[in-house]
Amino acid sequence: MAEKRMVHGWRVAPATRAALLGLHPPRYEQVVAEHVTFKVGPEESAMPEVDHCLAVGMADDGLGVQALVVEIGGTTDRPDGSTWHITWSLAEGRRAKESNDVIAALGWQALAESRHIPLIPGWWTWTSS
Template identity: 50%
Template sequence: MELPANQAAAEAGQGKTVIGWALDREQRKELLQQFPPKFDNVVADHVTLAAKAKQDAALPCERLGEIVGRVDDGEGVEALVVAIDDSTDRPDGSIYHITWSLGEGRRARESNNVIARLGWTAIDLPMPVRLIPSRWP
């Protein structure tokens, strides 16, 4: 069963999985050309809705989001900021984003801290992005 994003997040419970949306694989190829990664480890695969969700948490509905901004700490973390339903605010208080690329020794979860510390810069023309409901262990 798929739920609206806020409801899926509210009902996610506590566990060891992540729920959110995967990027459409074909569109990902186009996005990588549109937004060339700055660092060698290209992630560019998903938007988190709820981390630490229970294994059987309902997934959010498929969405059309928009890439609206970008952040690069210059030290190995690059992320694209995503708006879903006209908001970048994730239910847990962080910002919807796609960890785009990482430098050596950096981890995807650091994107949240980089965005909180540095903010993000809006891009000139928001880019639609198809988001497919997904779960990760």
């Protein structure tokens, strides 16, 4: 049964997304590369007021989860203790929320050059199965 959840965060602008995908090709068939999550669920605290992030690293478990690690406000550390990231691509059967586990377990590799990514703050509904 599908579950709908409210997600608060920042979207990556479509033109920026396309350029980033050219620089960092997705490894798996399901391309995500669309947002940075601040929080899932009801809004209980205000999101940081930011209009961009910096892409600084890539995580990949080699089994179907690839994530672009980003800095917001000068840090990769999210308030909940996990790492700011954009789920980049997924293999069949894998889920975006697994990016947190992959980064925590395996770490990430620094990019040769950081990239400025404009962000659009907002919220949306995410349906998971």
